[in-house]
Amino acid sequence: MIRDTSSQDTAIVRPKGRRRLAIVTALVAAVALAAWSMPQARRLWGAGSSVSIERLGLDDVARGPFVRDIQAEGRVVAAFSPTLFAPQAGAVTLQVHAGDSVRKGQVLATIASPDLTAKLAQELATADTLQTDTLRAKVEAGEERAALQGARENAAIDVKAAETDLARQQKAYDAGAAAGMQVDHARDALEKARIALAHAEAGLHSKDDSLRFELQSKEQAHARQVLLVQDLQRQVGELAVKSPVDGQVGQLFVAERASVAKDAQLLTVIDLTQLEVQMQVAESFARDLAVGMPGEISGNGQTWKARVSGISPEVVQNQVAARLRFDGAMPEQLRQNQRLSVRVLLDQRPDVLSVRAGSFIDESGGQYAYVVRDGVAVKTPVRLGARSVDRVEIVSGLKAGDRVVVSGADNFHAEPTVALAH
Known part of the structure; x- marks a missing residue:
């Protein structure tokens, strides 16, 4: 028979006072935990869903100056860049090359007819x-x-x-x-x-x-x-095609001694004394543009005053072309197709309630916004006004200091309330 260690075991008797203290401590901790979690529980029970706040973009509604402007990259173009055509059918003899400087009245090409x-x-x-x-x-x-x-x-x-x-x-x-x-x-x-x-x-x-x-x-x-x-x-005199302006030969459309039909394109002449800056404007902003609006053109470390001189009536790929003319003397050292920064001032008001523009405008159609209150995003009807590049005017529905979800609201699926998890 194998001997065990039962003879060495000793029964331990817990003191009755210590056991009662442990029970009291556990009850106090349970009550404290319930009291702490009750507001969060109420928010979770009342909200339709929960979304991490890190996935959202937030901004505070503020009152202050509101500037509506358009900023884009522009390209220097000639305000007057005539294309010369063949007055009669015949063989063309070119007198110049692309890039040559020409004077008004200089013969650029002759046509044998x-x-x-x-x-x-x-x-x-x-x-x-x-x-x-x-x-x-x-x-x-x-x-x-x-x-x-x-x-x-x-x-x-x-x-x-x-x-x-x-x-x-x-x-x-x-x-x-x-x-x-x-x-x-x-x-x-x-x-x-x-x-x-x-x-x-x-x-x-x-x-x-x-x-x-x-x-x-x-x-x-x-x-x-x-x-x-x-x-x-x-007509015979027009067979000697002359430059209508002082400028530079642009593109040649025909080769030397080529036979051309009447009214065929021959070449372009760029008037470098009258330059403008062309920019592409989104269709949504183009409707607010008007000829004569003030603007600024920046480049080469300088800024020049300008005004909108023309707006294209045609929409191409959701954009509209607009041109700005320098307000004053023509800057020096500008080149055709040179890239410059352009800013057009549409509107400026001193005291406007606004919030940072975001995807919530398109997601809600401008009808509502989610306002963050006590960790819950609440769907709130709003009415939006004018828009700038980075801000949108609040006409009604919000007040200064309201914290608004400006991006990421597509995760809410248009629910009336959404809990925000940290």
């Missing part, structure tokens, strides 16, 4: 022919008028001679030296001479009108041909 040149020569010959016809008509009209004038003067002489003869015959008849028949004959001759004079004068006046109309028609035909020649000379 044999058809237009030949047509000008033909019309010039026609104009010379019409001019000769006009001069010949003037000479012929002078000759015909001279002949009619001579006939009229002869008729007038005949009238004078008939009057003299009638007077002589009348004296002879009165003296008894001539018969009455001779007097009657002389009187008839005078009447015939007067009729001939009247016809000669009428013919002269009628021929004058006819000659004048015929000469005027030839002169008008010649003048019309001269205008046609002048227009063709203008």
